[in-house]
Amino acid sequence: MEKATRQHTKDHNRALVLSTIFANSQISRAEIARITKLTRTTVSSIVSDIIAEGLVEEVGVGTSYGGKNPILLSLVEDSRWMIGLDLSHSQFRGAIVNLRGVIRDVISIPVEGYDGNEALELLYRIVDQLMQKVTRPLLGIGVGTPGLVNTQEGIIINAVNLNWQNLPLTNLLEERYNTPVYVLNDSQAAAIGEKTFGEGYSPEESMVLINIRRGIGAGIVIKGSLFQGDGGCAGEIGHIVVVKEGGELCRCGNHGCLETVASAQALIKKARAGIRDFPESALPHEPKQIDLPAIKEAFDAGDSFAQKLVLDTAEYIGIVIASIVGVLNIQKIVLLGDMTCFGEKWLNAIHDSAQKYSLQKPMLNTKIEIGQLGENSIILGATAILATDYSLLFSQS
Secondary structure, eight states: OOOOOHHHHHHHHHHHHHHHHHTOSSEEHHHHHHHHOOOHHHHHHHHHHHHHTTSEEEEEEOOOSSSSOOEEEEEOTTSSEEEEEEOSSSEEEEEEEETTSOEEEEEEEEOTTOOHHHHHHHHHHHHHHHHHHOOSOEEEEEEEESSEEETTTTEEEEEGGGTEEEEOHHHHHHHHHOSOEEEEEHHHHHHHHHHHHSSSOOTTOOEEEEEESSSEEEEEEETTEEEOOTTSOTTOGGGSBOOOSSOOBOTTSOBSBTHHHHSHHHHHHHHHHHGGGOTTOSSOSSGGGOOHHHHHHHHHTTOHHHHHHHHHHHHHHHHHHHHHHHHHOOOEEEEESGGGGGHHHHHHHHHHHHHHTSOHHHHHTOEEEEOSSGGGHHHHHHHHHHHTOHHHHTTOO
């Protein structure tokens, strides 16, 4: 193990001070010292440096509890910008994001019908346009992508829908734009986004975010840190087999995976296949006209066919949540993605299913809830990885 140098200690202390300022809208030097257990002299020296960097500013005077009134500090949220990319939908979305997760500009381009090099060119087009709009020092580019990702090397091992295999996306973007790049799986990005920019999360809290869209994946946060597993592929819950006999073929090659029965795509497919047998249903009777909004409308209207289809997906999601809670005993499960449009009734059915298939004690204090950040969670998570890499903040001055 390498011995810590003076520079290591300085970098560690600086990150400690910055993370404390990030976690508070306004805070005094004395309060930072109390929280970090650093000396007031050390805190004052670090604060002077980061004020000089333009990252932090003095914003007013706080209440005194004896002695001089403390001067309050706050993050200068637009002192640095980042570019975040979400490649998980039928359209690629890119945004300029500041240090507080405020989106300053968004560009979307439909990706339907494009894959391979064509999809990569669409990605470049978005970043090119965003780069022209950047007027603050840029920390880097964060990317949330579907598929298996080697985050450490920035390689997309396999993204089936985009026909990308072993794509060295980090190297490609860093060479093209000469800025740091971080690439991670979309569900992992969503988990970090929710944890960093959502309200009510404690720094050391654990959570599992389940992203239910065309596919299904999970991002796992343990004691405040993203858990990616030994090979970086933790969270591929969409390919847990939940239908043992007669399950549908999944894009992974197995049969009966969670994605085949509980994703938005699976729901639409089942509705289209079954509508002929339910002439009284409020759903369109031309299968091609059935999409997620149509199913939601029928579900909300109390249509029995639509309700059975939707609540069947909840049953399977609950089964997998029961397994997750049994293995990890993480007590906060956050749901995100297209299927959350079915709201409280769907959520309650998931909770009932999870309770049914789990031991009582692990589920006792487990909360299952819908995420706060909606469609921006992946973009915000991809940029949160950059914003919390405090070494990058000091390479932009």
